[in-house]
Amino acid sequence: MRLFPRSDTDLLPREAAGETWLAAVIAVLCFIACLAAVGAASADRAAQGWARQLRAEATVQVRPRVGETGATAAARAAETLAGTDGVAEAVALDRKAAEDLLRPWLGEAVLPDMPLPFLVTVRLDPDAPASAVTLSRALATAGLDASVDDHAQWRGDVERSAALITLMAGFAFLLTAGAAGAAIVYATRAGLMARRSVIETLSLAGASDSAIAWLFQRRFGLLAAGAGAVGMALALLVIGSVRFLGGSDGLVAALPLTWGDALIILPCPLIAAGVAVVSARLAALSRLSGPARRRKRLA
Amino acid sequence: MPDRFENLMPLSPRRAAVPLASSEPVRLEGVGFGYANRPDVLRDINLVLTRGSFHFLTGPSGAGKTSLLRLLTLAERPTAGRLSLFGSDVTGIADQEVPLLRRRMGMVFQDFRLLDHLDAFENAALPLRLAGRRRAEYADDVREMLNWVGLGDRITARPQALSGGEQQRLAIARAVMAGPDLIIADEPTGSVDPAMADRLMVLFQSLNRQGTTVLIASHDENIAARSGATVLRLSGGFLREGLG
Numbered sequence: 001m002r003l004f005p006r007s008d009t010d011l012l013p014r015e016a017a018g019e020t021w022l023a024a025v026i027a028v029l030c031f032i033a034c035l036a037a038v039g040a041a042s043a044d045r046a047a048q049g050w051a052r053q054l055r056a057e058a059t060v061q062v063r064p065r066v067g068e069t070g071a072t073a074a075a076r077a078a079e080t081l082a083g084t085d086g087v088a089e090a091v092a093l094d095r096k097a098a099e100d101l102l103r104p105w106l107g108e109a110v111l112p113d114m115p116l117p118f119l120v121t122v123r124l125d126p127d128a129p130a131s132a133v134t135l136s137r138a139l140a141t142a143g144l145d146a147s148v149d150d151h152a153q154w155r156g157d158v159e160r161s162a163a164l165i166t167l168m169a170g171f172a173f174l175l176t177a178g179a180a181g182a183a184i185v186y187a188t189r190a191g192l193m194a195r196r197s198v199i200e201t202l203s204l205a206g207a208s209d210s211a212i213a214w215l216f217q218r219r220f221g222l223l224a225a226g227a228g229a230v231g232m233a234l235a236l237l238v239i240g241s242v243r244f245l246g247g248s249d250g251l252v253a254a255l256p257l258t259w260g261d262a263l264i265i266l267p268c269p270l271i272a273a274g275v276a277v278v279s280a281r282l283a284a285l286s287r288l289s290g291p292a293r294r295r296k297r298l299a
Numbered sequence: 300m301p302d303r304f305e306n307l308m309p310l311s312p313r314r315a316a317v318p319l320a321s322s323e324p325v326r327l328e329g330v331g332f333g334y335a336n337r338p339d340v341l342r343d344i345n346l347v348l349t350r351g352s353f354h355f356l357t358g359p360s361g362a363g364k365t366s367l368l369r370l371l372t373l374a375e376r377p378t379a380g381r382l383s384l385f386g387s388d389v390t391g392i393a394d395q396e397v398p399l400l401r402r403r404m405g406m407v408f409q410d411f412r413l414l415d416h417l418d419a420f421e422n423a424a425l426p427l428r429l430a431g432r433r434r435a436e437y438a439d440d441v442r443e444m445l446n447w448v449g450l451g452d453r454i455t456a457r458p459q460a461l462s463g464g465e466q467q468r469l470a471i472a473r474a475v476m477a478g479p480d481l482i483i484a485d486e487p488t489g490s491v492d493p494a495m496a497d498r499l500m501v502l503f504q505s506l507n508r509q510g511t512t513v514l515i516a517s518h519d520e521n522i523a524a525r526s527g528a529t530v531l532r533l534s535g536g537f538l539r540e541g542l543g
Contacts, residue, residue, distance in 0.1 A: 011428075013416035201412040204372055205473070206402035207429045209394065 012191075012215045013198060019219075022187045023227040026180050030231025030272050033176035034265040038239055040169030041264055042257055047162020049256070052126075054155040058135060060090075060120040063145040070118035071095070073144065078120045080142040086130025093119040120146075181275045184224060188216050188283035199288070213284035220280040221273045228272030232265050239265075322350045324385055324481040324512045325371060331379030332366055340366045342536040344380070348514060350480070353507045355523035356516040358533035364516040367533065368485050371514070372406060373397045385480060402430055405474030405511075409486035411466045413458040419445060419469050420454045426477040441476065448472045448502065464495035471499065475506055482506060484515045488522060500526055 060081065064073035074092035081090035098116045106114070124130055132150040139146045192199060202212055243257045325348040333339035340363040348354060358364050369375045370382060373389065381390050384400055392400070405426070413422050420441055421428075427437040445451050448468040450461075458466055467487060474482055484503070488496035500522065507513045517523060523530050532539055 010416075011414070011425075013414070197412065198414055201414060202425075202429065203398075204374070204401060204406050204412075205426050205429055206398050206477075208398040211398075211429070 011198075011202060012195060012219055019187075019223060022183060023223055023230075025183050026224050026227035026272060026276075027230040027234070029176050029180040029183070030228045030268050031234045032231075033173050033180070034232055034235030034268055035238065036169050036173040036176060037264050038235070038257065038261045040166050040173060041261055043162060043165040043169055045258075046256055047159060047166065050158045050162065051155055054151045054158060055129060056124050056126050058122040058124060058132065058148055058150045060122060060135065060139070061147050061149070062118045062120060064118065065143075065145060074118040074120055076142065077139060077144050077146055080138055080144065081120060081122055081135060084130055084135065084138045086125050086128050086134060087122055088125050089123040091121050093121055177271070177275060180224070180272060181279045184220050184276045184279040185283045188220060188280045189287060191216065191219075192284060192287045203288075209285060209288040212288060213281050216280045216284045217277045221277040224276030225269045225273035228269035231272075232268040235265055235268075236262055322386075323347055323383070324350060325514070326383040327370075327377075327380065328383075329380035330370065330377045330382055332363075332370055332375060332377050339378070340536055341370070341533075341538075344538045346531070346538060348481075348512055350512055351507070351510050353504070353513045353526075353528040354515070355526060355528045355530045356514060356533065357518065357520050357523050357530055360518060362533040363536055364518075364533055365485060367538075368483055368514075368516055371481075371483055372404065373400060398429075402426065402477060403480045405477070405479035405482045407467070407470050407474045407482065407484035407487045409489040411458070411470045411490075413466055413469060413473075415458050418455050418457055419450055419461070422458065422469055423472045423476050425473055430477060444472045444476055445469075464491050464498070467491055467495070467499060468502070471502055475511070479511065481512045481514070484513070486517055487515060488517060488519065496522055497525075 060077055062070065062073045062077045064070045071092070071094065074094075078090040078092040081087050095116060098119065099111050102114075102116070103111060122135065132148045132152070135148045135150075136146075139148070199212055203209070239257060239261060243259060243261075325346065327344045327346045330341060330344040331339050332341040344367065356364050356367065366375070370377060371384070373384075373392065376382075376392075377390055381388060383389060385403055389396075389400065414425070417425070423445055424434070424437055424441045427441070428434075442451070442454065445454055448471060450465060450468055450472065453461060453465060458469065461469060467490065471484075471487070474484075482503070487503075488499055491499065496519075503513055503515065504526070513528075515523075515528075520530075529540070
């Protein structure tokens with residue numbers, strides 16, 4: 001496989017086998033990096049979704065006063081909260097609904113005799129949600145003994161976990177980009193060693209170190225761009241298949257993929273080429289240091 | 300001995316203070332050189348090559364001929380003394396300035412150092428290409444040069460398809476292609492038969508007659524003697540004139 005047409009006038013001889021393998025390695029690394037990038041974006045989106053969902057809800061536990069039933073207290077609390085600014089909807093959870101929630105965990109036998117809390121589920125205004133303090137104050141003003149749970153602790157845990165997942169995916173992306181860079185540095189150094197006599201001939205014929213480094217930059221930059229494009233295309237194929245087969249949620253609700261994720265990985269060939277150009281230049285210049293610099297190092 | 304061969308002027312310390320003239324492609328004053336942690340290979344070398352001169356550098360293997368040529372091509376720097384090229388002190392020259400000086404030199408190597416992936420035309424054109432010239436500007440000149448060295452019918456041949464003598468002539472064509480002020484050749488006849496060696500010497504003499512300064516390093520003292528050129532002999536790291 002040759003990614004680019006051979007040019008007989010290219011000053012650097014080609015080493016087709018070695019470069020083909022390097023291109024394959026870079027393509028695989030780019031493929032993994034693309035998936036990691038999309039994974040990071042998807043995890044971030046999922047985390048944002050969960051947090052937004054948790055921020056939009058609160059649960060109120062009502063303790064009935066003497067002479068008042070729990071259902072009445074819950075209904076009064078729901079009515080009070082529904083009229084509070086920042087609340088979109090407040091619904092008292094009746095006993096049957098509470099039993100339905102607990103049945104999968106506790107089974108049928110114990111539920112009828114079990115004392116259950118009287119709960120009100122509150123859906124907050126997404127644009128200007130009421131705070132837990134506001135809800136507590138409104139309930140106290142109405143003479144209700146209740147405690148408000150705005151899911152702050154649960155939300156914090158979810159956000160921390162999601163941030164960790166995003167960070168890990170980002171780290172995986174950086175690692176694969178670094179591995180691609182390291183592979184290119186290694187290949188450049190090997191190329192310099194293998195073509196030492198060519199490089200010395202070019203140098204003695206008047207080529208500057210910078211010009212020789214440019215030959216390697218161009219060679220590996222083009223190679224990485226091509227390999228990056230192959231890796232990106234494969235990743236697009238995988239993402240497209242998953243999105244197509246995954247239905248409306250993308251892959252799963254926990255990791256939602258969107259068609260827009262494809263846009264994230266489009267710059268992959270450019271980034272791969274950029275990493276290759278910088279790596280190749282640094283590797284080449286460090287190898288090409290002339291006698292003046294060598295003497296300084298020895299001194 | 301022709302006039303152009305009488306240009307060797309071993310320097311006294313007093314003469315070294317004379318301002319440098321651009322008519323001296325090469326001037327070495329008390330130059331010493333050694334590789335790291337090893338005894339000096341060259342010691343107190345004083346030498347001036349004037350423009351249009353022709354010199355042979357001889358000496359046994361390990362005498363320091365190649366090291367001296369590496370100094371002149373700025374592949375190494377002197378550890379002592381002063382080296383001037385084309386009228387400028389280059390003893391401590393920065394690496395970035397080296398390519399421009401090298402473009403004023405043509406180098407011929409015993410192992411030819413041709414680029415196997417380029418054909419004869421591209422090999423000969425290499426110095427022009429590196430100097431930033433466009434193919435359309437130099438194509439005719441390169442063909443003419445290859446004709447001059449007898450390779451007019453081998454323009455598209457790769458080096459591996461050429462004989463040893465043809466490869467050496469191609470290397471010489473490359474060395475002189477950009478019209479250098481100084482030609483430095485390291486054992487240019489070492490890989491060819493005596494007949495071809497004589498033909499190559501005629502080629503060098505022809506270039507010299509056109510005003511190019513030529514310095515040839517060779518362990519073959521016979522060919523040096525036959526050439527009629529001034530002979531410099533390196534021995535034990537010291538340079539002296541004449542065959543030993």
